[in-house]
Each structure stands twice: as C-alpha cells, then as structure tokens.
Amino acid sequence: MPVAVAAAAAFTGIQVGAAMVATRYVVADVGPATLALLRYAIGFLCLVPVLAASGTGLRCPPRDLVPIALLGIVQFGVLIALLNVGLGTVPAGRAALVFSSFPLLTMLVAATLGRERLTWAKTAGVLLTIMGVGLALADRLGGAGRGWTGEATILLAALCGAVCTVLYRPYVARHSALAVGAIAMLASVAFLAGLAAAEDPLAALPRLGLAGWAAILFIGVGSGSAYVLWLWALGRATPTRVTVFLGLGPVTAILFGALLLDEPVGWLPLAGLVAVLAGLRVALGAPPAQSRSRNSATSAI
Template sequence: MKMIDRIMGPMEWALLLGLSILWGGSFFFVGVAVAELGPLTIVALRVGLAAVALNVLILLRGQRMPLDPGLWAAFFAMGLLNNMLPFSLIAWGQGVIASGLASILNATTPFFTLVVAHLLTRDEPLSAGRLLGVAIGFAGVVYMLGSEVHAGTESHAWAALAVLAGALSYAFAGVFGRRFRTLGCPPLIAACGQVTASALVLMPLALGVERFWQSPWPGLATWTAVVSLALFSTALAYLIYFRLLERAGATNLLLVTLLIPASAILLGMWVLDERLEWRQLAGLGLIGLGLLAIDGRPWRWCRSVAWTRGKARREGARH
C-alpha cells in the first residue's frame, strides 16, 4: 500500500489540528475519569457510546451494517487490536502516570507501525531514513523509561510499558486494517463495526470484573469526561480521521502524532495540574525528531534549499 503525499490546504490543516485536539483530549478525559472509574469501565463506556453514535449516523445516512460473518470476524479482530487492548492498557497506565506522559509514549505508534509493516508485509519495507527515525524515537523512549527506573519509580515504569504496549497494539491494528479495503468495506462501516464489536465484548466484561455500581457514584465531571471521550475523542475523531485520510493521504496524517502530545500536555497542565520533568520533555524531543525523520519533509526541505542556493550561485557565476 503506497502512501499518498499530497499538499495540504487550509481545510486539511484545520482538520489535522482538530483531530490532534480531539485525540489529545482523550488522554485528558481518561485522566479525569480514572479517578473514579476503573479502566475497563471507562473503555466499555467509551466504545459503547461511540458505537451508538456511529450506528445512528449510519441509519440517518440510509445505510445498513453488513451481516457477513467473515466481515464481523474482522471487526472483532480489529476491535481487539485497535480499541479493546490499547484503550484498556492506556487507561490503566494513566491511573499511575500523567496524561501528558501517556500521550508522549503513545506518539511511538508510527515507529511500531513501520517495524510491524516491515516484518509482516511485502510492500512497506523500512528505508534508511525511516530506520534512522525509528532508532531516534526509540532512543527517546528508552531514555525516559531508564530515568523512571533509575529514580526508583518502578510502578511508573510498568505503567509506561503498558502505554507502549497499547501503541504496539495500534501498530498491529494499522497493518490488519488494510484488509478492509480488499473486503470492500467503507471506512465509516469499518469504524462502526470495530467499536460495536468492542462494546459487545467489553460491556459484559466491565460489568462482571469492576462492578462500578458497587462503588460511590461518580460525579458530574467524570460523566462529562466519559461522554466527551466517547462522542468527541472517538466517534467524531473517527469521522475526521477518515475524511482527512481521503483528502490528505496517510503520510500527511502522520503529522497528527506530533501534535497530540502538545494538546494533551497543555490540557493536563491547565486543568489537572500535571507537570512534566525535563527528561520527559527531552524524550518528547527525540520522539518528535524521529517522526520528522520518518516523514522525510526536513530532508526534502534541506535538499530543496541546497538546490536553490546552488542554482543561484551557478547563475551568478555565469553573469
């Protein structure tokens, strides 16, 4: 699957910024809800409410969900990799670490995706530039984790590893999700199918394991965070994601990974009074540098500048 590289206009940049705020906000909403609800309950409510919203949207558009058993098997597999595992792991990790740090670690998803795609597919090999970007990004992660262990905060290190495991699950989902195109499944149907399948599994699991009704009833702030997480950071974010993918291509869409930590960190600092240490910010810098190396734009910009200056010198020499 060849990545599309298109020039983005004002509308595409607006969609990209909006998507980064919605997905960055998901870390903030989980950070609020995890104070009063268990991670499974948060995730079950997230996918359950998002499934209701997307199913209603499909009905309003005059469409119907397919009944093919093979397609629903793919929905359940995609739901496991793209919703159940990563949402649960990240929510559990955020019970220990700050939402800003969780968003930084989640920014490693493109690195994992490139490695998984290289190992499991034939048409997405790792180029030298992308391999360098992966190495730089993982160096930032190792630095952050090593600092946590050295500081004696092993619980934080395990929570960080859980978030990284969620990012790895997203990577497998990205590779697995390629098959929906060959199955002739429209993006909206695929998004609705995976969250619906996830809700069918997680709702009874959360009810049986965490039994949130036996704990003190959550406050208005928690319920507002959960509803916002489902409707805005999941259902609406999926709609923007697929529209942006169609308009701007997968390569441009990778830029959202650079913007998500910014919105998550700012929300965490302003509302949750979170603070990131300098080593975590240094790790973010390395991850950002790695993502830029993967994207390739800095190298293309440098080559363009060098070519333009060389051309100007050659023309000056002629005169």
C-alpha cells in the same frame, strides 16, 4: 499527503493527548474496563445518526465482518483497557511519551509484514518526532517511580494499535471508513461489557460528579469522531504517514495542562514541539511517483 488527510490524522493525534488527560482524571473512580466500555458505547451512539444520514449500513461480507470485529475488539477493547490500566499508575505525561512509540511500532510492523517499504526518510522522521516528544516531556518525567509495569502495559497497548493499524487498511479500502469503524466499535462494546461487569459499575457510576461525567462524555464523543477520521485517513495514506501524527498527542497534553491547569511551559516543551513538527515534515515528504500511483489505486477500490 493531501491537506484533508493530514488534518484528519492530526485531529486524531490531538484527541489522543486530550483523552489521556481526561482519562487520568476519572479512571480511578470508575475502573479501566468500565471507562473503556463507556468511551466506546458513547462513541458508537454518536455514529448512529451519521450512519442513518449517510445511508451507510453495517452489512459486510462474512469474510470481512469477522476480521473487522476481531480488530475492533483489539483496537478498542484490549488497547484501551491496557491503556487505562497503565494510566491508573503512570502520570499522563509519561504515558503519552511511551504511547508515542506507536508510529515507530507501526512502521516496523508494516515493514515486517511487507505492507510498506522502510525508507531512511520515514525512519528519520518518526525518530525525530519521538525525540521531540521526549524533549517536550523531559521536565515532567521526574519523581519517584513505581517500577515499569505501567509503562510496559502502555507499550503493549501501543503495539496492539500498531498491528491493528496495518491490518485495517485493506478493509478500509474495500468498505467505507464509517461502516468499518462502527462494526469494530460495536464488537468492542460487547467484549468490554464482560470485562466491566467484574468492576461493579452500577456501584461506582452513581458516585460520579458532574466533572467526572463531563470527562467521560468528552472522551466518548471525541473517540467516536476521531476514529472515523482515522480510518478515513488510513484509506488514503500509508499507516506510517498517518500514525506519525500521534506525536501531537503528548504535546497536546502539555498545552492543555498549561491552559486548563495553569501548569508552566518551559523551553523544553517548546523545543519538543519544534522537533515534532520537523519530524512530521521529514516523514511526510513527497512520495515517489510509483508510491503515489499505488496509493491512488487503493483509494479508488
């Protein structure tokens, strides 16, 4: 995998972890659907000047426009709404651990649909990454539980993302990542507006303080930039190789907690970080020549 593609995927993984911490901070004040709406409304607004500067329009053949819009509704609308609901009851660390199943689910979905060959190296790399995430969060998963509804909701969100990740790739190969991301995001904003109306956002938003708005802006701007990089990476690497970088998300949450909230970092998180990096190395080992040729041809379309 080229360094630029790996860096783009890594940035997305880091942003996921940071956004989970920020979401946990503000979701109780605005509601899950309203927060998701604000997240991607801001994200789309961030894309507008980039679209104008690059000359990239939102025009797309109808045969591709409808599927991209539907994928966007699931990826941005359904996934994030489910994730926000889960984060309303599940601590950020535990939520990040559950969501780290994303790479494994992506690998299984891709293999089931015949989009990617399941190899021992990929399987070992993804499982090692998930084990590392578990080690990194092991000392933060204690405490009284509230059942498994929140965790199940987050797992369903990860499954939605895995399916979309696999199904997006043909459209990213045919069109620019920027156009695909903008169309998908705009479709999700329209969908989320209907869900958010039930939460009465006009009553909740004026009560937000400066810190709450700062968290929302951070989530929105980060999501807009990270998703374009995510799609760009998907156009140049297989879904499993891209999504394995989501293992950096929980580790990021731990590091941000230590830096911003003075939370202690023990040896388990450090051991988890080593395992995550080892898993990335195993899963991202050099592909065979046939696979490299196929990926290059796809990127050229």
